[in-house]
Amino acid sequence: MQAKIRPPSGDRSSGHAAVDLISALRDHTGFSARERKVADYVQSHLSEISDMTIAALAKACGVSTPTVVRFCRTLGCDGFREFKLRLAQNLAVSLQYISPPPSSEQVASDTAIDRVLGALYATANVMRRQVDPQDLQRAVTEIASCRQLLTAGIGGGSSMVAGEAANRFFRLGIPSFALEDSYLLQMRAATLGPDDVLLCVSASGEADELVSAAEIAGGYGATTIAIAPKASRLAKISKIAILVDLPEDPDIYKPTASRYANLIIVDAIAMNVAQTRSATTSENLRRIRASLTAFHGRTGPQPLGD
Known part of the structure; x- marks a missing residue:
């Protein structure tokens, strides 16, 4: 998908600012011939632009300063200062992908599992040292006695963990629902009360959707x-x-291991909740296994629900 570049007219109503300046620089659509000279120079000197003045950039590209201003406006920036700021922001998150570290070299298939497991073990060990058992027990106590449990996560890893949490707890006799849709999450959070629990999973802890839902649910008790x-x-x-x-692996091609650590936390809570509600849990699990056996006829040992 190409980054959108707004037309060089300078009229903000006629187009959109480029979300990803690096991609926009590579796509010459919308640039005049002179502006393309600026784009080519910037691409070849990405890390140097922040220290350059508009006059210095114009001289290096062999164009006039008004051309540089037009170039910036074509990208949706008010001027050179905003362009430098947004380019620096893009570089801060893009540099590791533009120049991957040596550790990102091709891994042989027979060692790929070992590399993934190594990251999993390391991340899980960091998590183990960080989690306070008292906080874990408080979560167990609240979930074990709640009327219903709403789990939420935004993004691939967190939403997967939230979905698995709901999958764990409904088996224990606790009505559990998982959401990743931001609007539905706000709506469902508003229906929660003093007997309910909202469990949010977030790698950053800064997702607006989750913070808002926690504020709403907490406000209703x-x-x-x-x-x-x-x-x-x-x-x-x-x-x-x-x-x-949890630390992230510098290897950009390796899937994040933090989701495994969060799953371990969910499983630890679920195990303790199951033991706390042992009578209800045992009966619920028995009924689930009986219903599945009636459905597919298998009676041997197997994961519940597989």
Whole structure:
């Protein structure tokens, strides 16, 4: 998908600012011939632009300063200062993908599992040292006695963990629902009350959708539980915060291992909740297994629900 470049007219109503300046620089659509000279130079000197004046850039490209201004406006920036700021922001998050570290070299298939497992073990060990058992027990106590549990996560990893949490707890006899739609989340949060629990999972703890839902649910008396980094907005606003601040692997091609660590936390809570509600849990699991056996006829050992 190409980044959108607004027309060089300078009229903001006639187009859109480029969300990704790096992609916009590579796509010459919308640039005049002189502006393309500026785009080519900037692409070849990305890390140097922040220290250059508009006059210096114009001289280096062999164009006039008005051409540089028009170039900036074509990209949706008010001027050269805004262009430099937005380019620096883009570079801050893009540099590791433009020049991947040596550790991102091709991994042989027979060692790929070992590399993934190594990251999993390392991340899980960091999580183990960070989680406060008292916070975990408080979460167990609230979930074990709640009327219903709403789990929420935004984004691939967090939403997957939230979905798995709901999948764990409904088996234990607790009505559980998972949401990742931001609007539905706000709506459902508003229906929660003092006997309900909202469990939010967030790798950053800064997702606006989750912070807002926690504020809403907490305002109506529901217990809010967060699995999030220390000092994050979500952790601060939640009644119970299970604090985890997990490092990300510098290898950009390796899937994040933090989701495994969060799943371990969910499983630990689920196991304790199951033991707390042992009578209800046992009967519920028995009924689930009986219904599945009647459905597919298999009676041997197997994961419940597989």
